[in-house]
Amino acid sequence: MAKLTVNGKAVNINASPDTPLLWALRDDLKMNGTKFGCGLALCGACTVHINGEPARSCSTPLSACEGKKITTIEGIAARGLHPVQKAWIELDVPQCGYCQSGQIMSAVALLDKNKNPSDADIDEAMSGNICRCGTYQRMRAAIHKAAAQMSGKKEA
Amino acid sequence: MRTLKNSSRRDFLKTSAALSGALMVGFSIPSAGKTAATVTPINGWVRVGSDNTVTIICHRAEMGQGTYTSMPMLVAEELEVDLRRVKIEMAGADPIYINALLGGQLTGGSTSVRDAFDGLRKAGAQARMMLISAAAQEWKIPESDCRADNGVIFSKGGKKLFYGQLAPKAAQLPVPKDVVLKDAKAWKIIGRPVKRLDTPAKVTGKAEYGIDVQLPGMLIASLAQCPVLGGKPLSVDDTKAKTMPGVIAVVKIDDGVAVVAKSFWQAKTARDALNINWDFGKGASLSSAGISQGLKDALAKPAAMLKKTGDVDKALAGAARKMTASYELPFLAHATMEPMNFTADVRKDGCDIYGPTQFPQLAEGVAMQITGLPKEKVTVHTTFLGGGFGRRIDVDFIVQAVQISKAVGKPVKLIWTREDDMTHDFYRPVSLNTLEAGLDASGKPVAMKFRLTSPSVTARLFPPVVKDGIDPFMTEASVLPYDIPNTAVEMAIHDAGVRVGYWRSVSHALNCFANESFIDELAAAAGKDPVAYRMAMLNGEGSARFRSVMNIAATKAGWGKAPAGRFQGVALMEGYGTYVAQIAEISIDKGEIRVHKVTCAVDCGTMVNPDIVKAQVESSVAYGMSAVLLSRITFKDGRVEQSNFHDYPVMRMNQMPVVDVFMVSSLEKPGGIGEPVVATCGPSVANAVFAATGKRVRKLPIEAADLKSA
Numbered sequence: 001m002a003k004l005t006v007n008g009k010a011v012n013i014n015a016s017p018d019t020p021l022l023w024a025l026r027d028d029l030k031m032n033g034t035k036f037g038c039g040l041a042l043c044g045a046c047t048v049h050i051n052g053e054p055a056r057s058c059s060t061p062l063s064a065c066e067g068k069k070i071t072t073i074e075g076i077a078a079r080g081l082h083p084v085q086k087a088w089i090e091l092d093v094p095q096c097g098y099c100q101s102g103q104i105m106s107a108v109a110l111l112d113k114n115k116n117p118s119d120a121d122i123d124e125a126m127s128g129n130i131c132r133c134g135t136y137q138r139m140r141a142a143i144h145k146a147a148a149q150m151s152g153k154k155e156a
Numbered sequence: 157m158r159t160l161k162n163s164s165r166r167d168f169l170k171t172s173a174a175l176s177g178a179l180m181v182g183f184s185i186p187s188a189g190k191t192a193a194t195v196t197p198i199n200g201w202v203r204v205g206s207d208n209t210v211t212i213i214c215h216r217a218e219m220g221q222g223t224y225t226s227m228p229m230l231v232a233e234e235l236e237v238d239l240r241r242v243k244i245e246m247a248g249a250d251p252i253y254i255n256a257l258l259g260g261q262l263t264g265g266s267t268s269v270r271d272a273f274d275g276l277r278k279a280g281a282q283a284r285m286m287l288i289s290a291a292a293q294e295w296k297i298p299e300s301d302c303r304a305d306n307g308v309i310f311s312k313g314g315k316k317l318f319y320g321q322l323a324p325k326a327a328q329l330p331v332p333k334d335v336v337l338k339d340a341k342a343w344k345i346i347g348r349p350v351k352r353l354d355t356p357a358k359v360t361g362k363a364e365y366g367i368d369v370q371l372p373g374m375l376i377a378s379l380a381q382c383p384v385l386g387g388k389p390l391s392v393d394d395t396k397a398k399t400m401p402g403v404i405a406v407v408k409i410d411d412g413v414a415v416v417a418k419s420f421w422q423a424k425t426a427r428d429a430l431n432i433n434w435d436f437g438k439g440a441s442l443s444s445a446g447i448s449q450g451l452k453d454a455l456a457k458p459a460a461m462l463k464k465t466g467d468v469d470k471a472l473a474g475a476a477r478k479m480t481a482s483y484e485l486p487f488l489a490h491a492t493m494e495p496m497n498f499t500a501d502v503r504k505d506g507c508d509i510y511g512p513t514q515f516p517q518l519a520e521g522v523a524m525q526i527t528g529l530p531k532e533k534v535t536v537h538t539t540f541l542g543g544g545f546g547r548r549i550d551v552d553f554i555v556q557a558v559q560i561s562k563a564v565g566k567p568v569k570l571i572w573t574r575e576d577d578m579t580h581d582f583y584r585p586v587s588l589n590t591l592e593a594g595l596d597a598s599g600k601p602v603a604m605k606f607r608l609t610s611p612s613v614t615a616r617l618f619p620p621v622v623k624d625g626i627d628p629f630m631t632e633a634s635v636l637p638y639d640i641p642n643t644a645v646e647m648a649i650h651d652a653g654v655r656v657g658y659w660r661s662v663s664h665a666l667n668c669f670a671n672e673s674f675i676d677e678l679a680a681a682a683g684k685d686p687v688a689y690r691m692a693m694l695n696g697e698g699s700a701r702f703r704s705v706m707n708i709a710a711t712k713a714g715w716g717k718a719p720a721g722r723f724q725g726v727a728l729m730e731g732y733g734t735y736v737a738q739i740a741e742i743s744i745d746k747g748e749i750r751v752h753k754v755t756c757a758v759d760c761g762t763m764v765n766p767d768i769v770k771a772q773v774e775s776s777v778a779y780g781m782s783a784v785l786l787s788r789i790t791f792k793d794g795r796v797e798q799s800n801f802h803d804y805p806v807m808r809m810n811q812m813p814v815v816d817v818f819m820v821s822s823l824e825k826p827g828g829i830g831e832p833v834v835a836t837c838g839p840s841v842a843n844a845v846f847a848a849t850g851k852r853v854r855k856l857p858i859e860a861a862d863l864k865s866a
Contacts, residue, residue, distance in 0.1 A: 015242070015421070016401060017420075017421075018421075018425075019419075019824070020421065020423045023419060023420050023622065025337065026416075026420070027376065027419035027420055028419070030370060031360070032361070032364070032368035032370075032607055033360070033361020035365075035367070035493075035494070035542070036367060036420075036495065036571070037493055037494075037495070037574065038574040038800050038801055039573055039574055039575075039800075040574070040800055040801075040802070042800055042801040042802055043574075043801050045493060059574075060448070072361070073360065073361035074360075074361055076215075081360070082533045083360070085360065088355070088359045089351070089356060089359060091356050092352050092355055092767060092771065093355075093359075094220075094352075094354070094358040094359060094545045095220030095221070095222070095495075095771060095775055096218075096219050096220030096492075096493065096496045096541060096542050096544075097220070097355075097357075097358030097359075097363050097540065097542070098355065098365060098493040098540075098541070098542030098543060099493045099542075100358050100359060101361045104359060111261040121549070122809065123809055123810035126809040126810075127808045127810040128808075129808075129809070130493065130801060130805060130806055130808060131493070131777075132491060132492060132493050132543050132545070132779065133220045133283055133543065133775045133778070133779075134491075134774055134775040134776075134778020134779055134807065135771075135774070135775070136776060136778060136807070136808075136809045136812035137774055137812060137814065137815055138774070139809070140309040140502070140809070143752075
């Protein structure tokens, strides 16, 4: 039995400790927004935040999540949409969309730390996330857009 | 978003099958706890609720290419409804949804818009006309005194009735035969960069893919398949697996041994504990070296002639200069981000299957075959596809899910691992293109011979399509648009012993790589500029669109004016009715290639949604460049040597070039846009490498040795 906090809610998960967080989220909590892509932390489709840090949930066993605060795509905005999601919509980023939860989680984590990322910063933060539809160009633009919107709001 | 669990779907399909007749029956959707709205199907694409909710049925798989938006746009344009307020549902399997360009209910071949452009506008117009007729009868006025706007029929006198009020009556009227579609000038939706309708669901994690399907009492399966493609399980020792937590059953099926458990991780860990004795079959000795040698040996095989002009052998013999080159490409995996999966619920009285498929009709067919149930007892529920690229035309994983569910008598979701997916694909075929040309004294080609030696991608799934030794899906982009008086285009089908399938752009990528690289070689031999050399040979009647895209690309890319240290390469192609000119700009630094910028000029005729067209070009560059720079599938002892993204690398953010897209505004017949630009990536980059190094790249992906100067 693992105790953790998922999107602000305390949960007990009754699964073996070696179960990857990804499958605990999907099969035990029935939260399907976080996706399975590779199982080896190579593609980033399963990205969530653990105590605020981006992490690959497919390769993080439940035993390493005990007492931790997990945020998933379902929980990045308290209400409405996160500025990153809004920018994604404005630029119509997703195609098949399967990798996008993970992409958005990586982008949100980047902007939490770096309010005004350069293209090089974006490359570094996002190159662990694969998109086979090739939405990279739009994601890059959307991250810049979200950064501008987020800093604009703070100034106001 | 998707309302798969709507139990009315089967009834809807039953009634819509009788579409050509007049009788349509309204029925109620039982929805728990809510007041049921009566929903009336007007035809196979339009349903109107008594609450005025308009539902448009999307009959093509949404795998990223935008059908979930573009198909409803076509219907909505003529139906006169606000696209932002309609509900979209995915179609089940039904003959009315057959793709006339492919002969099946199949999404592929960049055909969705091309096939649906007239038909869906007509379906929208017929529904509108029936609603108008119903209003005219109600008001006892001529139809010409009624007009439709935003879900409402208005009379000249100012009366109005909502579509929801008229639908039950409209559905019983005869389907109008004479339909006049709007003139392009009157379009309000078509041709506009309408926001994709699936984006909100896809940025919130709410979009439902096959892997997300949940059914009451559903179990999860993980399937061990033979490491050698085509091998079968002989026996299995499942003693340990059966004792592991959550395991419900171990099931031997044709392709392998499945562990069925309560959760994926339980199924997967127990599957890893199986001890299976395999019959590896005849594939066990396959190796990449042997496959490559086999292709070369097959050059001795006679080829079938696709097209011949003039006398190529005579012209070659008399040419001032002769050139030959051969180009070889490897197997490739599709590597969709969502690994293969499907959910099957096989019961005695029926079968429902759920998941990502490009071919619901075949999915239905295999489910009928395995269960022995008649068509009306089998229902296909298509989810969003986490990528397709041709892989989900095949139904191997659907067959497996149905077999497993049938064996355990419960709903089962089969989920492949990435390793399963990488090692059990239907790969893009290997190919060997051999080309010969004769130039006159001025360097102009007077003869060109093209031969493709490769497996047939079509022989397995659609055998009758392969005729007289020609697989039309292997000879795409093999006939050049250039003025060359004596030509021969041939193909020899050579089974390499590996199962192959349709991979985004199919043979365009193989043949365009060979043709457009070779034309570049000829230009260099003639001492001519590659763009000017091509332009000088584009004179025929059909050349205008080629010339136009080439001019745009050259101008926009700054052809011939690359910054210091940058080198350009060009490629030109027509595919899927779309004309593409592409210029790649690269640099080579410390033995590594970087593609900085890709300029694409495309003319795909009438565009339904220009922003989706643009996105597809961007997407095609990412997919195409992965094959040019990074990916390959190889075999050793019959086993695929790659297993995951560490040894099958694909484009990532830090490798992605800037893609500049220029679209020709046109009212020509729509062309396909999901695939053609994938094919021009190979030659444009290879030609740029030649510009940088003086050395030709005749194999992909590009290797370090290819980047050293000649």
